[in-house]
Amino acid sequence: MSEPPVTSPSSPRLAKSMAEVEDALLSRWPETRLEPSLDRIRAFTELLGEPQRAYRAVHLTGTNGKTSTSRMVDALLRALELRTGRFTSPHVERMNERISVDGEPLDDEAFVRAFNDIAPYTHMVDDDQPHPLSFFETVVGMAYAAFADAPVDVAVVEVGMGGSWDATNVIDADVAVVLPIAVDHAKYLGGTPEAIASEKSGIIKAGSVVVSAAQDPGVDAVLVARVAEVGATLLREGVDFGVSARNPAVGGQIVTLEGLRGRYEDVFLPLYGAHQAQNAAIALATVESLVGGSEPLDGELVAAAFADVTSPARLEIVRRSPTVILDAAHNPHGAAAAAAALEDSFTFDPLVGVLGVMADKDAEGLLVALEPVLAHVVVTQCSTDRAMRAETLAETAIDVFGEERVTVVPRLADAIEAAATLAEAGESVSASIGAGAVLVTGSVVTAGEARTLLTRNRRQPGTGARP
Template sequence: MTELPPDPAEPARLAQTFAEVEDALLSRWPETKLEPSLDRIQAFTELLGDPQRSFRSVHVTGTNGKTSTSRMIETLLRALDLRTGRFTSPHLEKMSERISIDGEPLDDEGFVRAFNDVAPYTHLVDAEQEHPLSFFETIVGMAYASFAEAPVDVAVVEVGMGGAWDATNVIDADVAVVLPIAVDHEKYLGDDPATIAVEKAGIIKPGSVAVLAEQTPEVAAVLMARVAEVGASVAREGVEFGVAARTPAVGGQMLSLQGVHARYDDVFLPLYGAHQAQNAAVALAAVESFGSGALDDDLVRAAFAEVTSPGRLEIIRRSPTIVLDAAHNPHGAEALAAALEDSFAFSPLVGVMGVMSDKDHEGLLNVLEPHLTYLVCTQNSSSRSMSAATLARTATEIFGEDRVSVVPDLAEAIDRAATLAEAGEAIEVSIGAGAVLVTGSVVTVGEARAMLKGRR
């Protein structure tokens, strides 16, 4: 049944507070409900005066690593004295994190203003289209209008899902970044990487530079076919650029990066894991391609040293150590597992996991089982969250009954895990290096982060 849009005779209600904006946006189609078309967002941005045409852009897609890479690209661009906008999703703790200008999320007042600037046009689109504007389409419009008003020199835009028909794709980006492609969002994108790659390749436009992370042969073939079809230029990880060397270090890792135009040595990246080194190489290649030349060595080192990526192997607390990682599919879990092996020596490592019901929780559990001494199954506050009991049923089959417990309340689950990590001898491991890993969903990690920051 088609949902009736709001009555166009009623003027859009302007918001007074952040909570009112949140309520208005959440009353629209959720991010999980999609109708693959650019019709609504094109109608919306046209009414707004096509703000996305007033700035240059770098567009970022792929299965995992989009937010971290977007943050790195933006940090490098800002180091070049460019005014930046950044659009990322989903948010960890607060909706306004999605729209950043000059590296800072919009404050509450700015977010309200951004909503009110576009609100009068939302009802016009709702009235004319078969389906109303979604939450995601509306916030993309807010972001593009905010970037035009700032005005920014360049926007770094993370795709929400897919590429070709993602609402962000009304931009024609100078640089299209495609991070590694694996399976996620099967319902909408397909169930094999090559099929998904067709959708993600849609952000590569005529005259752009495609910066491609290392891919499987079948995915690479799809992406290169798109490059040839539209006459784009290409920079490929492992051919034109890549990680020349990396060494885990205290607080992160030391890198040597081979860019498209130069090599950069002694680069400290304060993030953990080989996947973040790969993201750094891609980000560097994207910025070199955007500016068409080598960057200053000292600028590159200074920029990467400042990079943060909340909720991505983030140590949020000590004693015991609590690590947050937003891995929510097997591909993300593999990167997390490799980083745990590479950079940490936690024993015991107690997992706290809360997943969304539409995710491959069995795949996640299988990847992480060898790295976790014990698992506390929990859930987050989202209506899409899988119940802790359902997760535990699968976890018990993989971990065994004696390594799994069910604590539906997230705060209690973290406390239980912290107690187990501190009392290592209770699970036959020596005391001293116990830690807690909270993972399984961006929402779970965001809620945990908000709780734990409040306790520090």
């Protein structure tokens, strides 16, 4: 399963700039190559003084929705005047996004400082282990140390992949969150939802509270068994908490949430789709579980926190005339949620897709999920060498959409331009001016590169290099 590392750093490598940090991190074993073990990260955090034990924690796993839910949990905790650290992956545009304190990504200076704080210890692990620390393991160590240094009251931590052997799992969270589980990363996690649930349930620790999204019966059974095994407490969406009502609104939706201890009515959530309402209910139950007590949270505080939530590249509108929407869906489950949200919240005519996927993903499943809402698809590829070639993707797209609804444009910037032209030219006679739109999706990398292209004038300085 494992492959030889790209390099084997044998001495600390301090950095003077963000570019040097990125270069040092990217020289390590990339997060796309895995050797399932906690040995290296345990050795690393021991050398760092077990920083992950210095604060309370929320740990999130699941197939989709982790980042959006993490951001909601973070917002609610900060509204309660708790200092937060948030670790999410992968990043959309810049590496800094992975580590946030008080709701904001570390700036370049702080990111360099966080790297240099842990760099003297990396070579000690490298020299002592069969494989050196990976990119992901190193960034996890950085995050945990930065949170302890801040210091934060609560860390909100998203797993990278799976659960049991994910590098983040050296933390013992007060609340373990399990978002909807479907098949993804089958090579490493298993080919059935139950097998994947078994791996992801590894974040559930003795004495913790488990907040679970509504799951398929087989997945639910796996979670119930794990909870019983370790002596945790299980709270289920649809049983202990949930979404009571939801109505699309300008800029998002209005939701009524049933929390663990109260009802929160007419909360504006500036994100689209039933899946984001579900994420909001899970985030609310998570925070209620963490803070404890018997009284509901302050309704105005909850409403204000949710109203400020953002989640870049999750059905994010980044341009008008024509409208361009970015979504990081990279598996069939995520694509189906995006498609449902588009039908629910928008009336674009036509909607033209720009699709770039990774070579190891279920491209056919993605295309099948999106086909009902897309009038046409422009297949493309992003810059990473992990990307599926546009010509290869086109073969599958033609099988799903038919040849007349598929255009091949390998360069992403040109693909977006071609899709915008189709969206504007293809408007129906009855449609209002500007009713056509473009959806850029298929992977986090595709969405991130498109976001950089389309919002370049708003970007902060930095290279934004990607593993």
